[in-house]
Amino acid sequence: MDLQTRKLNLITYLAQIKDEIFFDKLEDYILKSEVKHNPELKSFTIEELIIRIEKSELDFKSGNIKSQEDLEKISANW
Helix, strand or coil: CHHHHHHHHHHHHHHHHCCHHHHHHHHHHHHHHHHHHHHCCCCCHHHHHHHHHHHHHHHHHHHCCCCCHHHHHHCCCC
């Protein structure tokens, strides 16, 4: 199984998690692990997240979006 398929499978699995406590633990583990391996990374503040959400909503309303098919074509070249 190639890496791209494994990533998509993991995304599907994560999207189906219903246990919030388990998800919190998993998220915490991933974020701490990522920061440990990449110390230049830091979490977004609430304000930064709100700004990103607002920009995303504007992009969506203005049609500045890509389809799943477009993203798959782009990611095939990574």
